[in-house]
Amino acid sequence: MRKITALLLLTIATGFGLHAQTDAKAKAILAEVSKKYRSYGIIKTDFSFTLENPQAKIKETQQGTLIAKSDANKYKVTMTDQELYSDGKSQWTYLKENKEVQITDVDNNADGVNPAKIFTVYEKGYKYLFIGEKKVGVKTLQTIDLSPIDIKKSIFKIRLTIDKAARQITNVVIFDKSGNKYTYAIKTFTPNVKIAESVFVFDAKKYPGVEVVDLR
Secondary structure, X not given: OHHHHHHHHHHHHHHHHHXXXXXXXXXXXXXXXXXXHHOOOEEEEEEEEEEEEOOXXXXXXXXXXXXXXXXXXXXXXXXXXXXXXXXXXXXXXXXXXXXXXXXXXXOOOOOOOOHHHOOOHHHOOEXXXXXXXXXXXXXXXXXXXXXXXXXOOOEEEEEEEEEOOOOEEEEEEEXXXXXXXXXXXXEEEEOOOOOOHXXXXXXXXXXXXXXXXXXX
8 A cells, every 4th residue: 555655646746747847838828928028128016025934923024116127137126124236247235224235246046036036937947837727807817836947946836826918927926945935916017117227236325324245
């Protein structure tokens, strides 16, 4: 019985992995989402970010705004406790309470998912699985699960919710191995906004008394 159960579980796990990697429907949907997103110049979106860990009895929510250049790794993220900037080469992390900004080189291979990556997170290093679609009000929402190709990553699943008609991600839920669940809920989405390139660079002159820590 144990051998049969073990074999069954192995078959299910292997089948899921192969299906997730070659799920043509999920791949086609995400290709359309990428095409639509990258057709914009600069986008602006308001979102809510929730961190949950039931075991630790943690649930925290804060609001944020993202301005991003869709064809480059340039962005500005404003949240309750911090601001993130990237000009494609350097990243600035401004910690408001500490009045400190840390400067690092942009790491495109970083394991974490920050708000600037939520519209493109699926493009590299993940397998796809189409879960299904459902009608919510006048919208049809599609669900796709991502699993990392590298099983050593701290993230073990990302669930995307996509507005079928708009071809746009509306919700991202990230599950990690420590029991944390991170949810990004997109509240507004404005494409092709007019923003100066200087927005993507932290200007210390506008923050009197800020301590600059250069870690590059």
